[in-house]
Amino acid sequence: xxxxxxxxxxxxxxxxxxxxxxxxxxxxxxxxxxxxxxxxxxxxxxxxxxxxxxxxxxxxxxxxxxxxxxxxxxxxxxxxxxxxxxxxxxxxxxxxxxxxxxxxxxxxxxxxxxxxxxxxxxxxxxxxxxxxxxxxxxxxxxxxxxxxxxxxxxxxxxxxxxxxxxxxxxxxxxxxxxxxxxxxxxxxxxxxxxxxxxxxxxxxxxxxxxxxxxxxxxxxxxxxxxxxxxxxxx
Amino acid sequence: xxxxxxxxxxxxxxxxxxxxxxxxxxxxxxxxxxxxxxxxxxxxxxxxxxxxxxxxxxxxxxxxxxxxxxxxxxxxxxxxxxxxxxxxxxxxxxxxxxxxxxxxxxxxxxxxxxxxxxxxxxxxxxxxxxxxxxxxxxxxxxxxxxxxxxxxxxxxxxxxxxxxxxxxxxxxxxxxxxxxxxxxxxxxxxxxxxxxxxxxxxxxxxxxxxxxxxxxxxxxxxxxxxxxxxxxxxxxxxxxxxxxxxxxxx
Ligand SMILES: Nc1ncnc2c1ncn2[C@@H]1O[C@H](COP(=O)(O)OP(=O)(O)O)[C@@H](O)[C@H]1O
Ligand SMILES: [Mg+2]
Numbered sequence: 438x439x440x441x442x443x444x445x446x447x448x449x450x451x452x453x454x455x456x457x458x459x460x461x462x463x464x465x466x467x468x469x470x471x472x473x474x475x476x477x478x479x480x481x482x483x484x485x486x487x488x489x490x491x492x493x494x495x496x497x498x499x500x501x502x503x504x505x506x507x508x509x510x511x512x513x514x515x516x517x518x519x520x521x522x523x524x525x526x527x528x529x530x531x532x533x534x535x536x537x538x539x540x541x542x543x544x545x546x547x548x549x550x551x552x553x554x555x556x557x558x559x560x561x562x563x564x565x566x567x568x569x570x571x572x573x574x575x576x577x578x579x580x581x582x583x584x585x586x587x588x589x590x591x592x593x594x595x596x597x598x599x600x601x602x603x604x605x606x607x608x609x610x611x612x613x614x615x616x617x618x619x620x621x622x623x624x625x626x627x628x629x630x631x632x633x634x635x636x637x638x639x640x641x642x643x644x645x646x647x648x649x650x651x652x653x654x655x656x657x658x659x660x661x662x663x664x665x666x667x668x669x670x671x
Numbered sequence: 672x673x674x675x676x677x678x679x680x681x682x683x684x685x686x687x688x689x690x691x692x693x694x695x696x697x698x699x700x701x702x703x704x705x706x707x708x709x710x711x712x713x714x715x716x717x718x719x720x721x722x723x724x725x726x727x728x729x730x731x732x733x734x735x736x737x738x739x740x741x742x743x744x745x746x747x748x749x750x751x752x753x754x755x756x757x758x759x760x761x762x763x764x765x766x767x768x769x770x771x772x773x774x775x776x777x778x779x780x781x782x783x784x785x786x787x788x789x790x791x792x793x794x795x796x797x798x799x800x801x802x803x804x805x806x807x808x809x810x811x812x813x814x815x816x817x818x819x820x821x822x823x824x825x826x827x828x829x830x831x832x833x834x835x836x837x838x839x840x841x842x843x844x845x846x847x848x849x850x851x852x853x854x855x856x857x858x859x860x861x862x863x864x865x866x867x868x869x870x871x872x873x874x875x876x877x878x879x880x881x882x883x884x885x886x887x888x889x890x891x892x893x894x895x896x897x898x899x900x901x902x903x904x905x906x907x908x909x910x911x912x913x914x915x916x917x918x919x920x921x
Contacts, residue, residue: 566761569721573755574775574827577747584778588765666765666807 443633447640450627454620455648461537461609461619465544466602472545473552480557491553498550503608510543511615536615543615544605551601559594560586592664599656603649610645620644672697672862673718673831678727678738680713687713688724689886695831695864700857702873702894703866705883706909711866712758714883715833718864719755720746732830751779754824754832759840760816762808768795768819769804772826779827794822798852814845818852825856832856834865870914874898882906 479487498506515534563586571581610621621641628637673695680688687710695701705711716722717738718729727738731752736745762771769791776787795804798818808816817837824832837853838846850872857863857876867873873880873894880897882890882905890903898914901907 566757566759567763570755570757570761570763571774572721572750573719573753573757574823575747575751575779576775580778584774585763585765666809668807668809 439639440631440633440636443628443631444636444640447624447627447633447637448643451620451624451637451640451644454618454623455644457537457617457619458606458609458648461540461544461612461617462602462606464541465548465605468541468545469548469552473549474556476549476553477556477560480553481560495550495554498547499554503547504611504614506547507539507543507611507614510546511539514539514542536612536617539615540609540612540617544609547608548601548605551604552598555594555597555601556590559590559597562593563589588663592660592667595656595660595663599653599660602652602656606648606652607645610641672699672732673864674730675718675738676728678714678717679725680710680717680722680727681725687886688717691727691883691886691888693881693888695862697830697862698860699879700861700863700865700877701879701881702877703864703881703883704868704873704897704909704913705866709883710886711883712835715755715835715864715866719750719753719833721755751827752830754827754829756817756820756824756832756834756837758836760808760813760820762816762819762823764808767805767807768800768811768822771808771819772823775823775827790826791822794826795819797825797856798822799848812845813841814848817841817849821849821852821856825861831862831864834863834867836866836868838867838869868913870898882909884909 613622624637678691717724724738772791773787776782
């Protein structure tokens with residue numbers, strides 16, 4: 438039988454991991470939205486060099502399991518940082534570094550690749566002609582992007598961005614491999630004492646479900662606001 | 672007012688413009704005729720730097736520039752002297768009719784909003800859309816959209832407005848309202864360079880007609896000269912095709 442009392446307790450324990458999960462998600466998005474957007478523009482620009490480099494990066498991120506990316510960052514960054522700190526003669530023990538920093542790095546690097554692809558396809562969809570119309574009334578490229586291209590591109594990209602965000606939230610559960618104190622880790626650790634793993638998984642499931650539903654709702658709402666100028670199209 | 676010299680443009684191996692010279696004076700209404708694929712759109716796009724010419728010089732009033740090498744600043748300042756009306760209207764989808772018309776003023780030229788809206792409303796009134804200020808492009812018919820497109824160009828008070836087949840994407844019953852607006856602004860003295868197949872427009876308001884074929888200007892002259900007395904065989908052939916009744920006047 439399920440231990441309902443523990444399930445309830447563990448649900449709140451899992452909830453206590455939400456701020457960490459959200460923090461990692463928000464920081465990663467905060468980094469990857471502008472960088473991914475710039476990468477997308479680089480790729481559309483015919484400049485072949487950057488197009489290739491970013492293309493390889495995107496393929497790497499999409500073609501390897503998240504957990505592998507975590508191990509790569511988790512094992513290589515300390516070594517890199519250490520030699521860097523030695524160089525600067527800083528006296529810091531990087532092995533005491535809060536794992537959340539690794540989480541920021543690995544999930545940002547991952548999201549940059551995902552979002553650059555989302556923005557790239559959205560940029561293609563927002564017709565080049567809109568940019569030309571903006572040029573024809575004397576706008577600079579920057580002004581045209583700010584006034585015309587980005588508002589339209591966001592509408593196109595919104596469903597994919599919502600997907601990417603919920604995927605990211607779920608992916609942060611892999612942070613346990615770096616001892617990140619997020620939802621999954623907390624709920625599971627609490628279950629160790631009495632082997633209440635089934636209850637823990639149910640609690641974890643519920644928390645992610647709740648979180649992702651809220652995020653989805655938020656995106657839908659925001660998308661509706663953004664597409665004010667579209668009529669009669671779903 | 673606008674002089675261009677020796678404009679060349681190729682797409683890959685396809686040489687689309689083979690040395691075009693053109694000059695337009697203030698108040699001119701110049702119509703460009705020519706079969707599809709003869710390079711008319713490309714010519715207008717090169718003048719407005721939407722396409723980079725391979726070679727060619729231009730002078731806009733006092734300003735001389737190279738159509739191939741002009742810098743960003745020069746390009747933007749030239750664009751502010753030109754209006755462009757697109758074949759497929761190309762309104763900003765996320766802006767209302769009034770915002771479409773004022774954007775080039777408020778953002779492009781940093782004009783205060785009130786002033787820009789005053790100008791914008793006047794321009795929309797002129798094209799007969801005084802009741803459509805707050806409509807989005809998607810809520811307007813093709814003819815209405817193209818009239819907003821014309822108002823958008825007019826509001827900027829450019830030296831010249833370039834029109835690229837402004838009525839050819841429209842249903843036949845909507846062509847009249849757009850041509851009417853174009854004739855009206857032509858009669859008000861607007862300098863216009865118009866690519867169109869609407870012979871009535873050319874005959875009624877153009878003071879010069881240019882016939883282009885395969886990337887060169889074959890013939891140019893007054894509407895009367897071109898329509899009643901074309902010199903070149905290619906012009907005659909084109910007119911026979913486009914004006915069925917033309918055969919009788921030869
Ligand atoms: N962006 C482009 N890339 C390649 N070829 C083009 C491009 N734009 C136009 N062309 C070609 O240039 C030729 C002239 O086109 P265009 O200027 O549109 O003619 P028109 O407006 O007189 O119909 C056509 O053969 C067309 O296929
Ligand atoms: Mg054309």
